[in-house]
Amino acid sequence: MSARAGVDVGGSGVRAVVEFATGRRRVRLTRPTHRRATIDGASVVEAAVEAVTQAADAEHPPRLDAVCVGTTGLPGLIEDPAAIAAALRDRLGARRVMVAGDALTTHLGALGGRPGVVVAAGTGVIALGTDLGPVWNRTDGWGHLLGDEGGGAWIGRRGLAAALRHLDGRAGGSAPLAAAVATRYGEPAGLLGRVYNGDSPSFELAAFAPAVAEAAHGGDPVASGIWRDAGERLAESAVAAAAGLEPLFSWGGGLFRTGNLLEDPFRHAVLTRVPAARIVAPDGDGADGALRLLDHPPVTRHAGPFLHASGFDDA
Numbered sequence: 001m002s003a004r005a006g007v008d009v010g011g012s013g014v015r016a017v018v019e020f021a022t023g024r025r026r027v028r029l030t031r032p033t034h035r036r037a038t039i040d041g042a043s044v045v046e047a048a049v050e051a052v053t054q055a056a057d058a059e060h061p062p063r064l065d066a067v068c069v070g071t072t073g074l075p076g077l078i079e080d081p082a083a084i085a086a087a088l089r090d091r092l093g094a095r096r097v098m099v100a101g102d103a104l105t106t107h108l109g110a111l112g113g114r115p116g117v118v119v120a121a122g123t124g125v126i127a128l129g130t131d132l133g134p135v136w137n138r139t140d141g142w143g144h145l146l147g148d149e150g151g152g153a154w155i156g157r158r159g160l161a162a163a164l165r166h167l168d169g170r171a172g173g174s175a176p177l178a179a180a181v182a183t184r185y186g187e188p189a190g191l192l193g194r195v196y197n198g199d200s201p202s203f204e205l206a207a208f209a210p211a212v213a214e215a216a217h218g219g220d221p222v223a224s225g226i227w228r229d230a231g232e233r234l235a236e237s238a239v240a241a242a243a244g245l246e247p248l249f250s251w252g253g254g255l256f257r258t259g260n261l262l263e264d265p266f267r268h269a270v271l272t273r274v275p276a277a278r279i280v281a282p283d284g285d286g287a288d289g290a291l292r293l294l295d296h297p298p299v300t301r302h303a304g305p306f307l308h309a310s311g312f313d314d315a
Contacts, residue, residue, distance in 0.1 A: 006291030016051035063093035070105025075305035096311035103128035106252035109289025110282035116248030125151035129241035150233030152206030159212035174222035180211035231265025
């Protein structure tokens with residue numbers, strides 16, 4: 001049976017959609033997929049193969065005609081996407097393989113190939129403005145130490161800092177967030193051990209973002225301010241990526257599942273900066289975008305460091 005798959009490998013989880021002649025099957029796995037500051041190609045391959053296998057409801061990895069994997073760390077931290085493509089070809093039997101930056105697959109998932117800007121916000125943040133032709137504008141995506149402003153790790157870190165300020169008795173602290181830290185980590189030493197000695201600090205920071213959302217929904221002004229600031233930062237990145245494009249904006253990534261908590265300040269901040277902007281809800285997610293990318297092989301002529309493709313002789 002012919003089949004192809006699109007996979008989205010993020011910092012905190014994996015999504016996959018496998019397309020058969022009879023329909024599509026999906027799966028979402030939540031777990032850290034990358035370790036520390038490096039992006040290990042082998043971990044991308046393992047995460048993708050596991051997700052595809054589960055999405056196909058198979059005991060062993062299915063044999064595919066084509067596969068596209070969108071992943072964080074490209075461009076920038078993945079040194080050899082060709083090696084990832086070769087491993088996917090070996091594990092899944094696919095002749096046609098694409099390895100793409102998740103900014104590109106999220107863009108195609110959200111806008112379906114239309115020119116515009118998409119900000120991808122999960123554990124980290126990257127915004128891409130493109131017409132899939134000559135215009136390619138990337139903003140942020142610099143990792144949790146240097147950027148990713150408004151992303152899950154950024155929100156979690158701000159929330160944890162507010163909790164610790166409250167425990168210290170300093171201004172700007174939050175009692176609800178301090179209570180959330182006690183529930184999750186016990187004593188502050190437990191928090192420090194998990195963040196500084198854990199396998200994936202960015203995942204640990206982002207894992208606290210839901211507690212910041214809960215506190216904001218409960219009326220905590222500090223937590224609400226963090227989410228408002230996050231929307232501002234995401235809008236700033238999105239608008240900066242819009243040069244040379246019609247002002248069409250959308251979003252992707254798990255962080256926007258908080259709904260109005262992030263979407264409202266994001267929309268407001270974009271429209272404040274670009275009054276003529278059109279802001280649309282995403283058509284699909286990064287896995288959908290990865291699948292769509294398989295139908296756009298000519299993109300390989302323009303995508304540069306965002307995409308490695310093999311087996312597409314007609315591109």
